[in-house]
Amino acid sequence: xxxxxxxxxxxxxxxxxxxxxxxxxxxxxxxxxxxxxxxxxxxxxxxxxxxxxxxxxxxxxxxxxxxxxxxxxxxxxxxxxxxxxxxxxxxxxxxxxxxxxxxxxxxxxxxxx
Amino acid sequence: xxxxxxxxxxxxxxxxxxxxxxxxxxxxxxxxxxxxxxxxxxxxxxxxxxxxxxxxxxxxxxxxxxxxxxxxxxxxxxxxxxxxxxxxxxxxxxxxxxxxxxxxxxxxxxxxx
Numbered sequence: 573x574x575x576x577x578x579x580x581x582x583x584x585x586x587x588x589x590x591x592x593x594x595x596x597x598x599x600x601x602x603x604x605x606x607x608x609x610x611x612x613x614x615x616x617x618x619x620x621x622x623x624x625x626x627x628x629x630x631x632x633x634x635x636x637x638x639x640x641x642x643x644x645x646x647x648x649x650x651x652x653x654x655x656x657x658x659x660x661x662x663x664x665x666x667x668x669x670x671x672x673x674x675x676x677x678x679x680x681x682x683x684x685x
Numbered sequence: 686x687x688x689x690x691x692x693x694x695x696x697x698x699x700x701x702x703x704x705x706x707x708x709x710x711x712x713x714x715x716x717x718x719x720x721x722x723x724x725x726x727x728x729x730x731x732x733x734x735x736x737x738x739x740x741x742x743x744x745x746x747x748x749x750x751x752x753x754x755x756x757x758x759x760x761x762x763x764x765x766x767x768x769x770x771x772x773x774x775x776x777x778x779x780x781x782x783x784x785x786x787x788x789x790x791x792x793x794x795x796x797x798x
Contacts, residue, residue, distance in 0.1 A: 604784055615689075615775055615789030616728075623784050661727065663787075671716050671735050673779065673787055677727035 574599040578662040578676035585652055585683050593647040593679045595636075595662035605629075605638055605645040606663040610678070616661060619647075652683045688712040691776050691790035698766045698797045706761040706793050708776030716779040717759040718743075718787070719751065721772040728775070734759055766797045 579594040597603065604623045608616040620629030625640035634649045645662060662676040692707045708717060719731040730743030732751040740751045748770060750762045763770060776790040 606786070608787075613791075615791050616777075616787075617789065618786040621784065621786065670781060671733065671779075673718070673777075675720075675728040677725070 573672070573674070574601075574603055574664055574666045575674055576662045576664045576676040578660075579679055580677070582680040582682060585681065587654060587683055587685055588651045589683075591647075591649045591652045591656070591681065593660055593662075593681070595645045595647065595676060597643050597645065597662075597664050599643070599664065599666065601667045602640070603667055604665040605636075606665070607634070607636055607645070607647050608661040608663055608675070610659040610661065612658070619660070652681075654683045654685050657681060657683045689776055689778055689788050689790040691774075691793050693793060694791065695794050696796070698763075698795065700766060700768060700797060702766050703762070703764050704766065704795075705763075706774055706776075706795075708759040708761070708778075708790060710757050710759075710778045710788075712778060712780075712788065713756070714778040714780040714788075715756075716781065717753065718777040718779075719749075719759065719761045720775045720777065721745065722775060722792075723772050731761065731774075766795075768797045771795060771797045 576597045606621045607619040609619045610616045620631040622629040622638035628637045636647045659678045661678045666672045690709045718733045720728040734740045734753040737756040774793045777787045779787040
């Protein structure tokens, strides 16, 4: 079945540093791609999404571009803040099975002041 | 997270005891999911439901049962708890359609001793 593989953590950064979290996917069709974020003690919430090739999702200074040629959906932020400390999950929704939502293992990001 | 309520939030069980986790939604979404989250393993799907009266197995269904007698509720049961079921459990909901986001509950932290 379709799946996602994301960069292992943990990642520790200083405030205002550049953040990249790699995510690649395996899919037979053209899935929808998502990034979810989990703040400490909370459930996951949608950060951004892209539904077709070359789409760019963006939110709260984060961006990710759906790259069909490299089957990737890397998450980036130019200048992180302490409040960005969280666990980030890449996710994929199979186009052939609407109900199926698969998550990567999650990447823990800690931003130090 | 608005719309998805999990009960209870914390529980300690002894090995062999049984319990039921309740997920209740007020968003009228068709799909409901139960995931478990363990360190280093991300989110793993236990069971899911695509509509009232239907359930299906996910990746790690052994030791769990589910029911969805009403559209708004999805119950996860542990008949005979084992220490390997110590985890954080998340319920998620999603409406039909590929671009829709999933909404998560706050999680239930279960410890089996």
